[in-house]
Amino acid sequence: MSSSNVFDEKFEAAVTKLDAIGIARKTVSPVLTKLLELYDYNWEYIEADDFRVLTDAIFDEPDPKEEQKKQANKRKNPDSDHYNKKLRALLNIQMTLNLGVCPKNTSLSAYKDAHERNISNTSRSQVITSSTDSSTNFEVALSNSGTGKLSFTCNSADHPDFHMPDMESVCKEMEARCLRTYKILEPNFSFIKLLQDTCQCIVDLGHASSGPRESGMVQIVPAMDFLSKPSVSRVLQPNEAGSSCMPPNDHIIHDGVCSSGSPAHDVNDITKGEEHVSIPIINTVGNGILPPPFHYIPCNIIYQNAYVNLSLARIGDESCCSGCFGDCLAEQLPCACATVTGGEFAYTRDGLLKEGFLDSCVAGLPKFHCKICNPCEGHPTKKFIKECWSKCGCARNCGNRVVQRGITRQLQVFLTPGKKGWGLQAAEEIPRGAFICEYVGEILTNTELDERNTQGTSKGRHTYPTLLNADWDTEDVLGDDHALCLDATFYGNVARFINHRCSDANLIDIPVQIETPDRHYYHVAFFTKRKIEPFEELTWDYNIDFNDVNHPIKAFKCCCGSKHCRDKKSNPSRCLNLFLWCT
Numbered sequence: 001m002s003s004s005n006v007f008d009e010k011f012e013a014a015v016t017k018l019d020a021i022g023i024a025r026k027t028v029s030p031v032l033t034k035l036l037e038l039y040d041y042n043w044e045y046i047e048a049d050d051f052r053v054l055t056d057a058i059f060d061e062p063d064p065k066e067e068q069k070k071q072a073n074k075r076k077n078p079d080s081d082h083y084n085k086k087l088r089a090l091l092n093i094q095m096t097l098n099l100g101v102c103p104k105n106t107s108l109s110a111y112k113d114a115h116e117r118n119i120s121n122t123s124r125s126q127v128i129t130s131s132t133d134s135s136t137n138f139e140v141a142l143s144n145s146g147t148g149k150l151s152f153t154c155n156s157a158d159h160p161d162f163h164m165p166d167m168e169s170v171c172k173e174m175e176a177r178c179l180r181t182y183k184i185l186e187p188n189f190s191f192i193k194l195l196q197d198t199c200q201c202i203v204d205l206g207h208a209s210s211g212p213r214e215s216g217m218v219q220i221v222p223a224m225d226f227l228s229k230p231s232v233s234r235v236l237q238p239n240e241a242g243s244s245c246m247p248p249n250d251h252i253i254h255d256g257v258c259s260s261g262s263p264a265h266d267v268n269d270i271t272k273g274e275e276h277v278s279i280p281i282i283n284t285v286g287n288g289i290l291p292p293p294f295h296y297i298p299c300n301i302i303y304q305n306a307y308v309n310l311s312l313a314r315i316g317d318e319s320c321c322s323g324c325f326g327d328c329l330a331e332q333l334p335c336a337c338a339t340v341t342g343g344e345f346a347y348t349r350d351g352l353l354k355e356g357f358l359d360s361c362v363a364g365l366p367k368f369h370c371k372i373c374n375p376c377e378g379h380p381t382k383k384f385i386k387e388c389w390s391k392c393g394c395a396r397n398c399g400n401r402v403v404q405r406g407i408t409r410q411l412q413v414f415l416t417p418g419k420k421g422w423g424l425q426a427a428e429e430i431p432r433g434a435f436i437c438e439y440v441g442e443i444l445t446n447t448e449l450d451e452r453n454t455q456g457t458s459k460g461r462h463t464y465p466t467l468l469n470a471d472w473d474t475e476d477v478l479g480d481d482h483a484l485c486l487d488a489t490f491y492g493n494v495a496r497f498i499n500h501r502c503s504d505a506n507l508i509d510i511p512v513q514i515e516t517p518d519r520h521y522y523h524v525a526f527f528t529k530r531k532i533e534p535f536e537e538l539t540w541d542y543n544i545d546f547n548d549v550n551h552p553i554k555a556f557k558c559c560c561g562s563k564h565c566r567d568k569k570s571n572p573s574r575c576l577n578l579f580l581w582c583t
C-alpha cells in the first residue's frame with residue numbers, strides 16, 4: 001500500500017473513532033492536522049491510548065466564538081500584556097518594512113528628491129545626511145520631539161534607483177500583512193488606527209492638507225515602554241546594508257540602528273563572524289520576528305565572582321603532553337592526555353567520538369549517593385574528555401583538539417513550529433559522534449545565578465543556565481559561592497537555542513577538560529548520539545526534574561513530543577503552534 005493510502009486510512013480511522021464518541025469530523029480534522037505537524041507525522045504518538053492526545057487537544061481547543069469575544073475585549077483593553085505583545089510584534093514589522101523597502105539601489109540625489117516630496121516640506125521633520133567615502137547615512141526624523149527617528153545607512157554607489165516609500169503604500173502593505181499573517185478577524189481593522197492607538201502616533205497620509213502635517217508622514221511619540229528604551233550605538237555598516245541588520249524581536253529600529261540594550265542580529269549569521277561557519281536565522285513563518293537580542297560570544301566569559309584557575313603551573317606532567325609533536329592521534333602510543341579517558345583517546349582520526357566511548361557516555365555512569373542529602377536521590381557523575389592544550393607540545397590541528405577548534409558543522413537557528421520558541425537545526429547530514437558546539441555563556445557562581453533568578457534579571461519565558469556539576473567529588477566540597485554554572489541569557493552562543501527532549505534527544509552533553517585539570521570548571525560539549533538528517537532539530541536532555549520547583553533551573557511545560565516525555569503535567573495540545581507569542 002502506498003504511504004499516502006496508509007496516511008488516509010489512519011486519518012479516517014481517527015476521525016471515525018472520535019465520531020463514535022460524538023465529536024464531528026469538522027472538529028476533528030483541523031486539530032488532527034495540527035497535531036500531525038507537531039509530531040512530525042508520528043502516528044504512534046497520536047494513536048496511543050485510544051487517541052488520547054487527539055481527544056485532549058480537541059477538548060482544549062478554544063471555542064471559536066469565545067476566542068472572537070476575547071480578541072475583541074483585548075482590543076478594547078490595550079493594557080493587557082498579551083495584547084501589547086501582539087502590537088509590539090506588529091510595530092516591529094512595520095519598522096522592518098521601512099528598512100526592508102529600502103532597495104539595494106539608492107543614490108543621494110534620488111533620495112533627496114524623494115525626501116523633498118515626502119518628508120521635508122513639514123516643519124516637524126528633517127532629514128540629516130552625513131557621508132563617508134562609501135556610504136551615506138540618512139536619518140529621517142519623523143517627529144519634532146527627536147525621539148521617533150528612523151534612519152538607515154546605505155551605500156550610495158550601489159543604490160541608484162531608490163525611491164522613498166510613501167506612507168500610504170507602506171500602511172496598506174502593513175494592513176495586508178497583518179490580515180494575512182495574524183488572521184485578524186475584525187472587519188474594520190486598520191493598521192493606521194493600530195499605530196495611532198498603540199504608540200500615540202499621528203498618521204497623516206497627506207490627503208487633508210492642513211497646517212504642517214500636509215505631507216505623508218508618521219509622527220511617532222513613543223508611549224510604550226519598549227519605545228523608550230535607550231538607543232544604542234550600532235549603526236549599519238556599509239557592507240551590511242539591506243536586510244542583514246534586522247530588529248530583534250522586542251526592539252524596534254530606532255535612531256537608525258537596530259536599537260536595544262543588546263546588539264542587533266544579523267539574519268545571515270547570528271555569530272557575526274565569531275565562528276568559522278555562518279549560522280543563519282530561519283523564520284519560515286515569514287512574520288519578521290527574530291530571536292530576542294543577546295551578545296554572541298564564542299567562548300565562556302567570567303561574569304564577576306566565579307573563580308576559574310587557569311594557571312599553567314597547576315598543570316603537571318601527568319596532565320599534558322609537552323613532549324609530543326604534530327598529531328597525538330598519529331602516535332603509536334597514546335600520550336598522557338589520554339589518561340583521563342582510560343588510556344585511549346576519545347576521538348577517531350576523523351574527528352568523531354569513538355563508538356565505545358560514546359556508548360559509555362550514553363549509558364551513563366552510576367549516580368553518586370552521598371550521605372549529606374536525606375534521602376539522597378543520587379548525584380550525576382559523567383565521563384570526561386580531556387583535550388590537549390597550550391602546555392602540550394602537539395600542533396593546533398592535533399586530533400585530540402576538537403572542541404577547542406569550535407563549530408564546523410552547518411547549522412541554523414530556526415523558529416520551531418510549536419511553543420518551544422527558537423531551536424537549532426542541522427543544515428546538512430551529520431554522522432554519529434560528531435561535535436556540534438559547546439554550551440557557551442557567562443560563568444557564574446550558583447549564588448550569582450540564584451540572585452539573577454530572585455531579582456528577576458533573567459526573567460523571561462525561556463531560561464538559559466546550565467550547572468557545571470558533572471563531577472560530584474568536586475561539587476561536594478564546593479558551596480554555592482564557589483560551584484559554577486553557565487548562563488547564556490545575555491551572553492552566549494548558538495547552544496542557547498538547543499531545546500530539551502526527554503530521553504531520546506539526538507545530542508549528548510559531555511564535559512570536556514581543556515585548560516584546567518580540576519573539574520570545578522570545564523567545557524560542556526554537544527555531540528550527536530546518532531546520525532542527523534538535514535533540517536532535523538538538534539535536542540538534548542536537560543535532565544531536569546519537572547517536579548522540582550526549587551531547582552535553580554526552572555522547569556517548563558515540556559513540549560518535546562517524545563513518547564518518553566517525563567513531564568506528566570504536559571498537555572501536548574498546549575504545545576501547538578502560536579507563532580506570535582513564542583519568543
Ligand SMILES: C[S@@+](CC[C@H](N)C(=O)[O-])C[C@H]1O[C@@H](n2cnc3c(N)ncnc32)[C@H](O)[C@@H]1O
Pocket residue numbers: 419420421422423461462463464495496497498499500501556557558559560561583
Ligand atoms: C536554552 S532555551 C532553548 C531556546 C529557546 N527555545 C528560545 O527560544 O530561545 C530553554 C528554554 O526553551 C524552552 N524549551 C526548551 N525545550 C522545551 C520543550 N521541550 N518544551 C517546551 N519548552 C521548551 C523553555 O522555555 C526553556 O526555558
